[in-house]
Amino acid sequence: MEKNFSHLDESGKAQMVDISNKPSSEREALARGIIKLKPQTIDLIKQHLIKKGDVITIAEIAGIQAAKKASELIPLCHPIQLTKIDVTAIIRENEIEVKSLARCVDKTGVEMEALTAVSIALLTIYDMCKAVDDSMSITDISLVYKTKKP
Numbered sequence: 001m002e003k004n005f006s007h008l009d010e011s012g013k014a015q016m017v018d019i020s021n022k023p024s025s026e027r028e029a030l031a032r033g034i035i036k037l038k039p040q041t042i043d044l045i046k047q048h049l050i051k052k053g054d055v056i057t058i059a060e061i062a063g064i065q066a067a068k069k070a071s072e073l074i075p076l077c078h079p080i081q082l083t084k085i086d087v088t089a090i091i092r093e094n095e096i097e098v099k100s101l102a103r104c105v106d107k108t109g110v111e112m113e114a115l116t117a118v119s120i121a122l123l124t125i126y127d128m129c130k131a132v133d134d135s136m137s138i139t140d141i142s143l144v145y146k147t148k149k150p
Helices: 039-046 055-067 111-129
Strands: 025-036 082-091 095-106 137-149
Touching (some): 025 111, 039 111, 055 082, 055 095, 082 111, 111 137
């Protein structure tokens, strides 16, 4: 089965998809991503010794802010009314996993907001820790699931 790109018109030109005739529905998306850090950097984060501040709290707030701006950052992404955005950073031995749960009641999905939240939270961790860890690596940003209830 061949699938056409909905963001392209008949001539191949980029366009924003017309969702005006779609009904609103409850939508949810969960995204995740990882940043790998040195164990020493993880210790500094846990002890709140990173000079720029509380890495986890700031990253989670940055993710929330980013989700609200997804349509301003991604050219063909529709602005939607978020009803929930939750960003959680889980510290492990040599990595931090960031998860973002996004919800809305709207005519289009909320996965771009969840993915944007994860991406910016991870970039915030990177920015806050770059002075002490030059080996950080952001990996595995992905959509875990998305749902739509009529």
